[in-house]
Amino acid sequence: MSSAVACASDTIAAIATPPGTGGIAIIRVSGPSARQVAGRVFRPARQQRSEEPSQGHRPKWRAKLGGVFDSNGQFVDEAIMLSMLAPASYTREDVVELSCHGGPVVARAVLQAVLDAGARHASPGEFTRRAFLNGRIDLGQAEAVLQVISARTDRARRSASAFLSGQSGSIVSESREAVVQLMTRIEASLDFPEDDIPQIEVIEIGETARRIAMDLYGAASEVYRGRILWEGASVAIVGRPNVGKSRLLNALLREERAIVSDWPGTTRDTVSEVANIRGIPIQLIDTAGMREPTDAVERIGVERAKGALADANIALAVVDGSMLLSEYDQAIVAITPEDRTIVVVNKSDLAAAFDDGDLRCHVGNRRMLRVSALAGSGIDQLEAEIEALAMAREGHFDDGARSFGTRIADCLRRSAAALDDAARASSDGVPADMLSIDLRAALDALGEITGETAREDVVERIFEQFCIGK
Ligand SMILES: Nc1nc2c(ncn2[C@@H]2O[C@H](COP(=O)(O)OP(=O)(O)OP(=O)(O)O)[C@@H](O)[C@H]2O)c(=O)[nH]1
Ligand SMILES: [Mg+2]
Numbered sequence: 081m082s083s084a085v086a087c088a089s090d091t092i093a094a095i096a097t098p099p100g101t102g103g104i105a106i107i108r109v110s111g112p113s114a115r116q117v118a119g120r121v122f123r124p125a126r127q128q129r130s131e132e133p134s135q136g137h138r139p140k141w142r143a144k145l146g147g148v149f150d151s152n153g154q155f156v157d158e159a160i161m162l163s164m165l166a167p168a169s170y171t172r173e174d175v176v177e178l179s180c181h182g183g184p185v186v187a188r189a190v191l192q193a194v195l196d197a198g199a200r201h202a203s204p205g206e207f208t209r210r211a212f213l214n215g216r217i218d219l220g221q222a223e224a225v226l227q228v229i230s231a232r233t234d235r236a237r238r239s240a241s242a243f244l245s246g247q248s249g250s251i252v253s254e255s256r257e258a259v260v261q262l263m264t265r266i267e268a269s270l271d272f273p274e275d276d277i278p279q280i281e282v283i284e285i286g287e288t289a290r291r292i293a294m295d296l297y298g299a300a301s302e303v304y305r306g307r308i309l310w311e312g313a314s315v316a317i318v319g320r321p322n323v324g325k326s327r328l329l330n331a332l333l334r335e336e337r338a339i340v341s342d343w344p345g346t347t348r349d350t351v352s353e354v355a356n357i358r359g360i361p362i363q364l365i366d367t368a369g370m371r372e373p374t375d376a377v378e379r380i381g382v383e384r385a386k387g388a389l390a391d392a393n394i395a396l397a398v399v400d401g402s403m404l405l406s407e408y409d410q411a412i413v414a415i416t417p418e419d420r421t422i423v424v425v426n427k428s429d430l431a432a433a434f435d436d437g438d439l440r441c442h443v444g445n446r447r448m449l450r451v452s453a454l455a456g457s458g459i460d461q462l463e464a465e466i467e468a469l470a471m472a473r474e475g476h477f478d479d480g481a482r483s484f485g486t487r488i489a490d491c492l493r494r495s496a497a498a499l500d501d502a503a504r505a506s507s508d509g510v511p512a513d514m515l516s517i518d519l520r521a522a523l524d525a526l527g528e529i530t531g532e533t534a535r536e537d538v539v540e541r542i543f544e545q546f547c548i549g550k
Pocket of ligand 2: 326327340347366367369
């Protein structure tokens, strides 16, 4: 095995398929005694013609039909046993998968038989963690696995799959290679201290470092923008009663989710639903129309609308384009944040009561758009505007490990900054060996992406997010 990290010593097991009823359920076992454990619970339906295949002809994978038996020898279920020998498996350990009938009770009974036969119940993400420890995937790819699983839109899934297949990851390996070459040039000169590196070469090293830094900054921005596909954004729809907020929500969702009526005050509590807007999971929050509340329930609804506005990443301030703007319309627009609000002038299918110029003075720097939630016109453009605001959103994350993109983008940026320092030092005439310190820092930051130099708690937090059985 190529990995520097030794295999975990115990054997783990878990149900790998989701809970519930389905065609099949898979119980996955991984570790040095996976085959012994499986041997204790599984009896093939038909004995192999030759029990021990001859040396040199040991297939890496093998499937057998048979039965699973518990520790009392009681038949549990029919199953297919798929054996994958190390290192030709997901974890690079011996892995056995038992595919039984897909019911939650039967799957648990098979798992119990496997645990009674000597396996330990796996913790969340432990299989993928072993794949990482055994060098089959790097940390960035482990995060991409997580992103593939939790992708809520196809665009998010595709961006994670690209990382998994190494397309985006290649910038990391190429940059590392280039930085290592620079360090080699410097170190070679240290062996011959009497011939210092000529200043011209120091400057050249600095220029190369700056070029790599530019590439890394570019990659960081790309990854950072991509994280929104996974993380998503929230959009609060606010406005006076009857301007068409609920109909707008339905138009964006393309389904009749919220109740629409010509009775002002229809929506009394917030209604929230996730829409796929240009591949971004967008949580839309329809709110109660804001006005002087006529009863206690409405008062609560209006308070919640204000809360939704404060919490959301983006606001849609809806006004009715067929009526003159009221003081309330103006007041509502005024409480929305200028840099992340779109003023939506709805009911464009009706005669306009004011032109864009009249509105401009109330809108400030907010984006502005005419739509008809009823006829569907302008909705495509509204989606484009929401996408643009979502992509521009700077993240507010509790910790770097929570978001796939944020952690990687942060490592790329730190690496780029260290290379920039090296470039600056070289043009200031700093001796070549001093540059090594910055180059080393750049390498370490890149190593955090793949996991070689990542802190244990960062690694821990990434795998904690996986489900059991993955
Ligand atoms: N002509 C026209 N009517 C619309 C349009 N959008 C909404 N309406 C109508 O306006 C009325 C109010 O729509 P809603 O979506 O319920 O309005 P709301 O802003 O959610 O109102 P509250 O929930 O009371 O705050 C309904 O009769 C809708 O059919 C539009 O684009 N054009
Ligand atoms: Mg409504």
